[in-house]
Amino acid sequence: MKRQYFYYFLLVCTSLLWGGNFVAGKFMVGHTSSLTLTDLRWGVGVLCLLPIVWLQEKRLLPPKAAWIPLIFMGLTGVVFFNLFMFWALERTTASNTGLISALNPLSIAVVSFFLLKEKMNGRQIAGMFVSLFGVIIVMTHGEWQRLLQLRFNLGDLFMLAAVLTWGFYAVASKAAMKYVSPLKSTLWGGIFGLVILVPFDAASFNLIDPDPAFWMAVLYIGVLGTVLGMGFWNIGVKHVGGTTSGMFLNLNPIFAAIFSFFLLGEQFTLLQAFGTAVVIGGLLLFSYRPRRKMQTISEARSASSL
Numbered sequence: 001m002k003r004q005y006f007y008y009f010l011l012v013c014t015s016l017l018w019g020g021n022f023v024a025g026k027f028m029v030g031h032t033s034s035l036t037l038t039d040l041r042w043g044v045g046v047l048c049l050l051p052i053v054w055l056q057e058k059r060l061l062p063p064k065a066a067w068i069p070l071i072f073m074g075l076t077g078v079v080f081f082n083l084f085m086f087w088a089l090e091r092t093t094a095s096n097t098g099l100i101s102a103l104n105p106l107s108i109a110v111v112s113f114f115l116l117k118e119k120m121n122g123r124q125i126a127g128m129f130v131s132l133f134g135v136i137i138v139m140t141h142g143e144w145q146r147l148l149q150l151r152f153n154l155g156d157l158f159m160l161a162a163v164l165t166w167g168f169y170a171v172a173s174k175a176a177m178k179y180v181s182p183l184k185s186t187l188w189g190g191i192f193g194l195v196i197l198v199p200f201d202a203a204s205f206n207l208i209d210p211d212p213a214f215w216m217a218v219l220y221i222g223v224l225g226t227v228l229g230m231g232f233w234n235i236g237v238k239h240v241g242g243t244t245s246g247m248f249l250n251l252n253p254i255f256a257a258i259f260s261f262f263l264l265g266e267q268f269t270l271l272q273a274f275g276t277a278v279v280i281g282g283l284l285l286f287s288y289r290p291r292r293k294m295q296t297i298s299e300a301r302s303a304s305s306l
Helices: 002-026 034-057 064-091 094-101 104-116 122-140 154-176 182-201 212-240 242-263 270-287 291-304
Strands: none
Touching (some): 104 154, 122 242, 154 242
């Protein structure tokens, strides 16, 4: 039971770190292209992960059985997710992008159901939609007319593709971690993604007047957002499943709003605070397990380890 809460804590930390990515991104805009930003992020991440994985495991190469899911992790989580998201940002509004990204938990749940047979009960489904409702409150500031003013276009389709891609990334990482550790899966997913992505960016790689704030943002996203964030995320997926891990993504816009309030001077209203409480309530409803059921699961795991 305590170990379960530890994994939940890591997933909250993941959302905290990824919420900071949105703020760090403010300092990177205008200095280079989307492809180059992705290369820099994962380049820093891979360079940091290499010595960590070596020190922990004394072996860098993954077994052959892990190669296909690791390559699929690189394709989905590094290449396609980032490309779809950046293409979306170029063609649609930040409001549309943010609201569509709130469908990430649902995407992971659907893909995990069909490919991994992960099921949800009625309480978990209710918790998912309660949490989604809270996210909408946070992102619209409680001004429901914003939803009526949304206009959908090609960029929104790209964002939907990004959301669906992340669902497949969660499934791929779950498959890869049957053979390798969460950190090694993060490392090799990044390596395979860079091998695919860098050739397309090599000819146009360019930095425009990078300042100290830009490099600090690159280090934050590369070290904290990628090494720690992706590492914590994959640990969560391995131990509690993609569907449960996906629920914690609803905390991303909340942490982004809080960071923006303190670091960028943006507003954080009482309605957003209420929305935050609704999101947390949905998470608690989703992740709650009766004590008797938890004891049964614990006994089953103990028996299987004998």
